[in-house]
Amino acid sequence: MTKFIIVTGGVLSSVGKGTVSASIGLLLKARGYNVTLVKVDPYLNVDAGTMNPYMHGEVFVTDDGAETDLDLGHYERFVGINMSKYNNITAGKVYFEVIRKEREGKYLGQTVQIIPHVTDEIKSMIRKAAEKANAEVAIVEIGGTVGDIESLPFLEAVRQLKIEEAEHNVVFVHVALVEYLRATEELKTKPLQHSVQELRRIGIQPDIIVARSVVPLDEETRKKIALFTNVRPENIFSNYDVSMTYEVPLILENQGVPSRILEKLQLKDSQPNLEDWKKFISDLKEGKREVTIALVGKYTKLKDSYISIKEAIYHAAAKLKLKPVLLWIESTDLESYPQELEKLKKVNGIIVLPGFGARGVEGKISAIRVARENNIPFLGICYGMQLAVVEFARNIMGLKGAHTTEVDPKTPYPVITLLDEQKKVVQVGGTMRLGLQKVIIKEGSLANKIYGSTVAYERHRHRYEVNPEYVDELQKNGMVISGISENGLVEMIELKDHKFFVGLQGHPEYRSRPLAPSPVFVSFLKASAGIE
Incomplete structure (x- = not known):
């Protein structure tokens, strides 16, 4: 039975969800788990192929010819596995499939609605991606920012996924910005607090928070985040600026992120072999x-x-x-x-x-x-x-x-x-x-x-x-x-x-x-x- 790690983002886009997702994938694979990653993009394009790069960055192409979001490139580079057309889900794909089924009479007699038909299709696509990869753990990155209208059906779908799956089979990881004010040399957590409040209003309580910031979180800031988000301090981690994104897995490993995730999923932890990865970073530096x-x-x-x-x-x-x-x-x-x-x-x-x-x-x-x-x-x-x-x-x-x-x-x-x-x-x-x-x-x-x-x-x-x-x-x-x-x-x-x-x-x-x-x-x- 596949376990799911749902990665959401708060405060602003491009906060680093893709790198965190890819890093978690690398760290779990290094422990011997068969993982796959799924990128959910709330835009109405069926795929990224017709989009100007200035709109959404590079179009990444998979072996099977899917034109996908650039985050799939991060996944392949970090985890060392090939993605496919099943690993990128867009709102366009979801609605296209729902409308196709409606025209074919698959929903005969029903009023087709966001809930349950669109959310059921989203869950079906997520599960199919995990099944195609024969994954023990599927990491699902929800694109966009919590609070966006476009992402609401996807957040509702993963909320339902948590209820439908067995206990300890779904973990929510929220990645959000903690702003650093250079003038006063302090970290400001209010935007992150609001993003978690929005998540909880939707019905999702994060299990783990990864705070994206210029400098590492101090203990006082960690406790403040815990107080206002209902997440214990030991489940709040810091993803601070580094010279290259390839160092992020090591930062997360040193703080115990994968171990905490495995604990919550009730999966066995072990010592990962990251020597080749460390050598690559060393050689590049x-x-x-x-x-x-x-x-x-x-x-x-x-x-x-x-x-x-x-x-x-x-x-x-x-x-x-x-x-x-x-x-x-x-x-x-x-x-x-x-x-x-x-x-x-x-x-x-x-x-x-x-x-x-x-x-x-x-x-x-x-x-x-x-x-x-x-x-x-x-x-x-x-x-x-x-x-x-x-x-x-x-x-x-x-x-x-x-x-x-x-x-x-x-x-x-x-x-x-x-x-x-x-x-x-x-x-x-x-x-x-x-x-x-x-x-x-x-x-x-x-x-x-x-x-x-x-x-x-x-x-x-x-x-x-x-x-x-x-x-x-x-x-x-x-x-x-x-x-x-x-x-x-x-x-x-x-x-x-x-x-x-x-x-x-x-x-x-x-x-x-x-x-x-x-x-x-x-x-x-x-x-x-x-x-x-």
């Missing part, structure tokens, strides 16, 4: 040799838009004991201020980031040209690879006006074009080429050296491809097609006479883990740092 990486994209003002790429760099840096210095460059700035391109000539490596649409495209193409002409290690991911083909076609093959039909449908040289199976697609949501795809690697290529194999698997998210009509011409002019799909699509490109010039149609960042970094990022950082 001890990196002394700096390597400057420019990340060129159109959403760089919100770093969460590319969080998996950023973390993949850190994973590789820890393995190589390097200190990465990330230089975020908005591709539109390279168009408006061409002098900004001079900055790129001074970096150790350039990554042209994924994205869609016309904005910032010419800036990305200019950055690719700088990397190619100045022998600066280059990594192009998805759109970054496609635009590397455009740049090559224009400046090496002399095809003036070459472009992707995504940006210029009337280009005389459509070197990037829509996938055949996409030409009849009408609905844009969930219809791209998505999920884990097999890549066949060319023997003797740099890609072969990177993966150490003639077969690789990466997750994908795209509608456009290298136009097959131009493949022979690209190769005649010196571009190496080093990876193809089983049906012949171009998956990887590289240039021979270059320090490191690699483009991938897939997204290697999605599968990178702290203890198992992506070989693509390891090889790229090696080249950028001049490591043989």
